[in-house]
Amino acid sequence: MKKNITLYSIAIALGIFAAGLLFGAHFGAGSIEVAEAESAPAKASPVKPLAVQDMYAPGTEALKPDEMRVFACGTGMPNARPKQAAACFLVELGNGDKFIFDAGLGSAERISALKIPYDYLDKVFLGHLHVDHIGDLDAIWIGGSIANRQRPLRVWGPSGAKKKYGTKYMIDKLRETYTWDLGSRQGNVNTKGLQIEVHEFDYKAVNAVIYQENGVTIRTLPAIHGIDGSVSFTLEWNGLKFVFSSDTYPNNWWLKHAKGADLAIHECFATPDILTTKQKFPVGDSLNVGTQVHTSPAMFGKVMSDIKPRMAVGYHFFNDFDTLPQMTAEVRKTYDGPLSMAVDYMVWNVTKDDIRVRMTLVDEDVWPQPSITEKLPANPKERIGFSTYISDGRHVYQQVIQDIYTETNERFGTKVPTPTFDDKK
Ligand SMILES: [Zn+2]
Ligand SMILES: [Zn+2]
Numbered sequence: 001m002k003k004n005i006t007l008y009s010i011a012i013a014l015g016i017f018a019a020g021l022l023f024g025a026h027f028g029a030g031s032i033e034v035a036e037a038e039s040a041p042a043k044a045s046p047v048k049p050l051a052v053q054d055m056y057a058p059g060t061e062a063l064k065p066d067e068m069r070v071f072a073c074g075t076g077m078p079n080a081r082p083k084q085a086a087a088c089f090l091v092e093l094g095n096g097d098k099f100i101f102d103a104g105l106g107s108a109e110r111i112s113a114l115k116i117p118y119d120y121l122d123k124v125f126l127g128h129l130h131v132d133h134i135g136d137l138d139a140i141w142i143g144g145s146i147a148n149r150q151r152p153l154r155v156w157g158p159s160g161a162k163k164k165y166g167t168k169y170m171i172d173k174l175r176e177t178y179t180w181d182l183g184s185r186q187g188n189v190n191t192k193g194l195q196i197e198v199h200e201f202d203y204k205a206v207n208a209v210i211y212q213e214n215g216v217t218i219r220t221l222p223a224i225h226g227i228d229g230s231v232s233f234t235l236e237w238n239g240l241k242f243v244f245s246s247d248t249y250p251n252n253w254w255l256k257h258a259k260g261a262d263l264a265i266h267e268c269f270a271t272p273d274i275l276t277t278k279q280k281f282p283v284g285d286s287l288n289v290g291t292q293v294h295t296s297p298a299m300f301g302k303v304m305s306d307i308k309p310r311m312a313v314g315y316h317f318f319n320d321f322d323t324l325p326q327m328t329a330e331v332r333k334t335y336d337g338p339l340s341m342a343v344d345y346m347v348w349n350v351t352k353d354d355i356r357v358r359m360t361l362v363d364e365d366v367w368p369q370p371s372i373t374e375k376l377p378a379n380p381k382e383r384i385g386f387s388t389y390i391s392d393g394r395h396v397y398q399q400v401i402q403d404i405y406t407e408t409n410e411r412f413g414t415k416v417p418t419p420t421f422d423d424k425k
Helices: 002-027 032-039 107-112 137-146 167-177 179-185 252-257 272-277 283-293 297-307 324-332 398-412
Strands: 068-074 088-093 098-101 123-125 153-158 196-201 208-213 216-223 230-237 240-244 263-267 311-315 339-341 346-350 355-360
Touching (some): 068 240, 068 263, 107 137, 137 153, 137 179, 196 208, 216 252, 272 283, 272 324
Parallel strands (some): 098 123, 123 153
Antiparallel strands (some): 068 088, 216 230
């Protein structure tokens, strides 16, 4: 309602502006009256910030002790696009705790825009192991360490029907995949943040506690998606409840345990029509993927009508000017409550009295925040180094390097010794 009033005011203002233009055009041709009007002293423009900011600018707002702030760091699909990363939501609590739910491809970039020190971004909960839910785990893990996270990354995720379908297996293989990467870094950067801890839990467990620290309780629910081994999560803190489906077909566990959540995020997949016309799927595949593998918007609406959250959030579709009207119309066939159709950088401030929905203002020139503890140095003894064959190919510009060391030491008041190389080159 408030938004309508604002839009109405803008419409009136535009109308007045347009009338002014017409007025100017009417009297503009050499009229003395107009010349006098133009030379009249203009009223001074306001010099103070606006009283109300409708955007969230990272790092500029205190989080109240009883407040929860949730960011959409990925709302799209497994196929990459500039506008939307794949599944990822970040929850910040008034007690200072932060949690990442899913880590889809592209999401690490969105997380970086929030200007949060990476030491706090050390807890990731994975709903299942599709690439659009884990594709940026490596960027958060290794990139987060380079961005000054000085503690291990902790990852919670489900087991699978077989060992090889579980989260532990995936993380073990991810570590193996990055053997060269990790080998190249040891001795050059501190490796504390390059450690990764896995907490695998039973994917069949219903409403079981998988995390409980600092007044925060996170539980798992079985989900129905892909093959066995998908889960959804609930997070409860300070009388507020956040629920995140990851991907799932509507199911009884969710309907029972997500009931009455303050913020309920559930997949809301593109309609078979959109999958056919925009995604170019054959009609049979669109119907199967859109209603059997995933939850269609009308099914999403049913789910939300059943659990009645204070705010329903639909995600997992390409949210554009030409898809949103159809998606929303489908949801509205089965649900008439509060609704956010998520796009990346949407942010929800949740308290017991209010849920405020805004967009985040992004500073694309963002740099990582410093670590919250003194920066740990690398241990040069861990360095693997090069073979003689490769090392002998080095052409050392010793004087240039010497100058860089001298200038840098002068600038920062340090005494880092210049490395000495074999003088052959
Ligand atoms: Zn999936
Ligand atoms: Zn997905």
